Amino acid sequence: MKKKLIFLLLIITLAFSGCESSKTSTSDIQKSSSREASNTSDNNTNENSDEPEEETMDSSISIEPVYEEGSFEKELQDYAVKIIMENYMYTDIESLTINENLGTEEDGDYIILAKLTWNQKNKASTSLNMLSMYSSDFAARIGADQPSVNEVTIFWTIPYLENANAKWSYERSDYGMYLSDSMVDSVFDQ
Numbered sequence: 001m002k003k004k005l006i007f008l009l010l011i012i013t014l015a016f017s018g019c020e021s022s023k024t025s026t027s028d029i030q031k032s033s034s035r036e037a038s039n040t041s042d043n044n045t046n047e048n049s050d051e052p053e054e055e056t057m058d059s060s061i062s063i064e065p066v067y068e069e070g071s072f073e074k075e076l077q078d079y080a081v082k083i084i085m086e087n088y089m090y091t092d093i094e095s096l097t098i099n100e101n102l103g104t105e106e107d108g109d110y111i112i113l114a115k116l117t118w119n120q121k122n123k124a125s126t127s128l129n130m131l132s133m134y135s136s137d138f139a140a141r142i143g144a145d146q147p148s149v150n151e152v153t154i155f156w157t158i159p160y161l162e163n164a165n166a167k168w169s170y171e172r173s174d175y176g177m178y179l180s181d182s183m184v185d186s187v188f189d190q
Helices: 002-016 026-046 072-087 124-145
Strands: 091-100 110-118 149-158 164-173 176-184
Parallel strands (some): 110 149
Antiparallel strands (some): 091 110
């Protein structure tokens, strides 16, 4: 009972702390190196400029598919990438697709399909709890801030658990997003 309580407190603490840590994943190191290289080359052009540097998403980060700059799909994709990068440790983005929701009669309804990789080495049960929490948090943030998104599906791959897969799907209701479906590999049943 005491171990379960401590584990629950750890998960809650991680959730409320924004899941920030001094640990970084390989992709964070690559992103940081890309930013440093970009900043070094930009120093020559911005050296005499009094304008503050604008904080933008690193253009060297390639997220598939690539949408046209200025399109609504690109804005949604950038917003979703920002949520993932700022809040979910040990997570790499394989792809982040924005599709029109053809299941509704409304124009401007979208579906987000995120394919993510979880790189933290934990027991299967701990990984399952964390990925469930991350998925629910992502759907809640999208649901609260992006009313045009009606469905969110997150596909996870967990390499250190024999490339196990998990999926959580959410649909919009009057009060935000609710879990509509989930599927996990049998490795999580052990």
